[in-house]
Amino acid sequence: MRTIVLLFTLLVLHTASAGQDHRISRAERDAFPAYRDSVRRAFRLNGIDQPPSYSVRTAAEWEEIDALVIAWTGFPDILREIVRGAQTECRVLIVCTDSTIVKNNLQSNGVPLTNIEYVVAPFNTIWCRDYGPWNVYDERNDSLYLIDWIYNRPRPKDDTVNTSLERYTSLPMYRTITTPWDLVHTGGNFMVDGMGTAFSSKLILDENPTHTEAEIDTILKRFMGINRYVLMDKLPYDQIHHIDMHLKLLDEETLLVGEYPPGIADGPQIEQNLAYVLSNYASPWGDPYRVVRIPMPPDAMGVYPNTGGDYRTYTNAVFVNRTVLLPFYDTQYDTTALRIWQEAMPGHRIVGIDCNDIIPSLGAIHCITKEIASRDPLYIAHQRIRDQPAGGSGYAVDAIIRHRSGIASATVWYRTDTLQPWLAVTMNLTNPSNNTWSCTIPAQASGSLVGYYIEATSNSGKQSTRPLPAPDAYWSFNVGVVTNLVATQSSPGFTLFPNPASGICLFGTELAVTETVLIRTIDLTGRVVDEQTVLIPPGPAYWQLPIDGLPSGIYTVLAEWSSGSQARKLMINR
Numbered sequence: 001m002r003t004i005v006l007l008f009t010l011l012v013l014h015t016a017s018a019g020q021d022h023r024i025s026r027a028e029r030d031a032f033p034a035y036r037d038s039v040r041r042a043f044r045l046n047g048i049d050q051p052p053s054y055s056v057r058t059a060a061e062w063e064e065i066d067a068l069v070i071a072w073t074g075f076p077d078i079l080r081e082i083v084r085g086a087q088t089e090c091r092v093l094i095v096c097t098d099s100t101i102v103k104n105n106l107q108s109n110g111v112p113l114t115n116i117e118y119v120v121a122p123f124n125t126i127w128c129r130d131y132g133p134w135n136v137y138d139e140r141n142d143s144l145y146l147i148d149w150i151y152n153r154p155r156p157k158d159d160t161v162n163t164s165l166e167r168y169t170s171l172p173m174y175r176t177i178t179t180p181w182d183l184v185h186t187g188g189n190f191m192v193d194g195m196g197t198a199f200s201s202k203l204i205l206d207e208n209p210t211h212t213e214a215e216i217d218t219i220l221k222r223f224m225g226i227n228r229y230v231l232m233d234k235l236p237y238d239q240i241h242h243i244d245m246h247l248k249l250l251d252e253e254t255l256l257v258g259e260y261p262p263g264i265a266d267g268p269q270i271e272q273n274l275a276y277v278l279s280n281y282a283s284p285w286g287d288p289y290r291v292v293r294i295p296m297p298p299d300a301m302g303v304y305p306n307t308g309g310d311y312r313t314y315t316n317a318v319f320v321n322r323t324v325l326l327p328f329y330d331t332q333y334d335t336t337a338l339r340i341w342q343e344a345m346p347g348h349r350i351v352g353i354d355c356n357d358i359i360p361s362l363g364a365i366h367c368i369t370k371e372i373a374s375r376d377p378l379y380i381a382h383q384r385i386r387d388q389p390a391g392g393s394g395y396a397v398d399a400i401i402r403h404r405s406g407i408a409s410a411t412v413w414y415r416t417d418t419l420q421p422w423l424a425v426t427m428n429l430t431n432p433s434n435n436t437w438s439c440t441i442p443a444q445a446s447g448s449l450v451g452y453y454i455e456a457t458s459n460s461g462k463q464s465t466r467p468l469p470a471p472d473a474y475w476s477f478n479v480g481v482v483t484n485l486v487a488t489q490s491s492p493g494f495t496l497f498p499n500p501a502s503g504i505c506l507f508g509t510e511l512a513v514t515e516t517v518l519i520r521t522i523d524l525t526g527r528v529v530d531e532q533t534v535l536i537p538p539g540p541a542y543w544q545l546p547i548d549g550l551p552s553g554i555y556t557v558l559a560e561w562s563s564g565s566q567a568r569k570l571m572i573n574r
Contacts, residue, residue: 020074022127022362023239028154035154036184040177047148047166047173051181051222055139058147058224059373060194061319062251064468065090067117067372068320069165071128072096075358075368076105079126082325082369085351087115089321093168093372095119095128095161121164124155127363129244130186131158132370133165133173136224137377142404144375145172147223149185152207169372174223183219184208188242188367193252195284195381196227199277201234203241230281232273235266237305244366246270246296248315250344252381253283258296258315265296265306275539285383290497292344292506293542297333300356316364317341318371322469324348327355327364336504343498343505347473378403378458380466387495387568390446390480397427399466402435403458410437413471414452416444418573422471427454446480449500449554449571476500478569493566494559496545500571507543507557511536518560521545521570524553547572 024032068086070079072094083092083106092115096102099118106113130153133146146169148162166173176183184207191199198220208216213231220226234241246258246266257274260267274291283289294314296304303309314337317326326341328334334352341350355364382399397412410427427437437456444450453470457463467473476499494509507519514537521530529550534543545557547570555570 020125020361022367024153031154032152035156036150036182039150039159040179040182047163047175049175049178049181051219052138052174056223056225057137057139057194057196058192058198058226059135059137059371059377060192060249060252061371062249062468063194063379064321064374064377064464065319065371066374067091067093067169068318069093069095069119069128069132069370069372070368071123071126071161072102073123074126078353078355078358078365079368080106080109080111081351081353082365083116084111085323085325085353086320087112089323090115092116093119093165095121095123095164097122119164119168121161122157123161124157126368127158127188128161128370129188129363129367130242131155131161132187133162133372134187134190134224135371135373136174137373139225142377142379142402144373144377145174148173148175148177149183150177152184152186165372171372176219176223180215181219181223183211183216183223186242187370188240188244188363191243191247191249192224192226193249193284195252196225197230197281197284198224198226198228199230199232199243199247199249201241201243202231203234204231228281230277232276233269235269237266238311238362240362242367244316245311245313245362246315248317248366250292253285253287253384254290254292254344256292256294256315256344258313259293260296260304265304267296278539283383284381287383287386288510290495291508291542292340292497294337294340295333297329297337300330310359311362312359313364314341316366318366318369322348324350325365325369326350326352327359328352329354329356329359339502339504343501345473346498346500347467347469347471349469376404376460376462378456378462378464380454380456380464382454382466384475385441385450385452385477387478388480392443394440394443395450395477396438396440397425397452397454398430398436398438399427399454400435401427401437401454401456403456403460403462405458405460405462407435407437408457408459408461410454410456412439412441412452412454414441414450416448416450418451444479447569448479449476449569450479451476494557494568496557496568496570499569500573501547502573505545505547505570505572507545507559509536509541509559511538511541511561513538515561519543519545520558520560521547521550522556522558523550524555529555545570 131151189200248256297312299310305311412425413422425439427439430438451474453474454466497506517534558567
């Protein structure tokens with residue numbers, strides 16, 4: 001009875017003070033310790049409160065999903081467009097208190113009532129990313145189960161949504177509620193790569209004062225298979241301290257990072273955090289992370305968060321299989337963000353959704369959505385091939401490929417000409433202990449740009465590709481140098497990403513000291529079509545090449561440092 005009274009009291013407190021705000025109020029913060037204890041008691045009989053006894057893996061967001069979850073309240077125009085954008089990719093589970101109201105809103109605005117299911121259940125707020133379940137696979141057979149943390153806000157009805165989803169989906173639910181496994185956490189402050197690495201801000205240390213960092217690592221290892229937990233300093237102007245407001249993993253090797261003008265708002269701390277990550281961590285395969293930068297725009301009045309402006313972000317997007325739902329705010333900024341996303345995730349459908357109404361509450365699309373992963377995953381993980389020197393006998397392709405029924409066949413498809421058909425190379429199982437499949441793409445002429453993707457079929461007949469939208473999406477790498485210009489041994493080198501490009505191309509390098517770099521873009525006739533001198537600071541750095549006005553074709557990008565020069569081929573494909 002005392003627990004029920006406490007829950008009711010906190011519910012009233014929340015309803016009166018928090019509303020739809022993403023922030024935790026002072027009253028909620030004060031009430032949380034007692035609430036946390038009540039949750040431990042209330043949910044003890046629900047779900048499984050001990051960690052699995054076997055190896056587990058938390059799914060990455062870009063993996064196949066069966067359903068997307070939203071909670072219908074507060075911002076129906078935004079929620080409706082999420083449904084419209086997602087329903088062709090997967091089921092949409094709408095948590096609501098009255099399905100008739102939802103259906104009427106969708107129908108009156110031209111949204112078909114297809115691939116939509118209604119989970120009628122109580123809840124407090126729209127922020128289901130934070131309180132919703134996590135997807136974890138039992139690595140013995142890739143069976144799916146859900147994880148429920150202690151939500152870091154005393155919002156009792158939100159805390160019961162996972163119980164409703166557990167019943168609706170009939171998926172097992174593990175809960176981190178019992179000492180020593182109790183963990184307070186939020187979904188917006190947790191990014192995973194599907195291979196055992198996770199990223200968060202140090203907010204999680206504040207949320208769990210009774211646990212050491214090592215104890216938190218152990219909980220995430222046992223329940224979620226996290227072997228490497230990367231914690232970054234909190235941002236001073238991000239009031240909720242959730243990393244999805246400025247960071248997103250695009251794949252196992254690529255970080256999308258928000259970027260402010262120099263010295264503005266959270267820009268300095270973001271740059272420090274990025275430098276920390278790049279200096280201390282590598283991708284799961286040991287290579288440096290690729291970094292794509294995307295602007296953090298001002299609000300409608302041109303104001304940034306450090307002077308009271310909205311915390312506009314383009315990283316707060318969500319993957320829905322072959323589609324990305326992207327927050328939009330203002331055409332002058334949205335256009336650039338859309339191009340960056342299109343270049344970073346080629347072949348994906350990018351759907352922009354106006355988030356001006358919700359962003360003052362410190363959240364956007366990622367914050368109000370949650371995935372239910374595939375119950376029948378065909379898993380493919382691959383370290384993409386980087387640019388290759390001329391010559392050699394071919395280019396090795398290795399991938400981890402598995403399915404509970406086993407893999408019947410795997411194929412790498414490649415081509416060097418977008419007007420020609422894809423060519424197939426059969427993969428073979430080379431390491432059964434870790435499900436590694438391998439093959440070799442034949443050697444290509446110097447100057448070639450090789451595109452490729454992986455396709456696999458399970459013994460049960462399920463087919464999948466990586467990237468997921470292939471062949472519309474594929475990886476690519478350059479072979480050899482493009483011109484007779486050869487990089488000197490002391491030259492630091494650079495990368496072009498994405499390549500091929502259509503609207504946006506990033507010039508990336510890592511210098512030991514600040515350098516003045518001359519960057520020329522040269523067409524096939526030898527004409528310099530763009531030239532700029534850039535002061536590049538030490539460490540990983542990225543510069544946007546102005547290619548908007550260039551027609552489709554093959555170009556050479558030549559960079560000159562004080563220590564030498566290097567040239568790379570760039571393909572522009574409109």
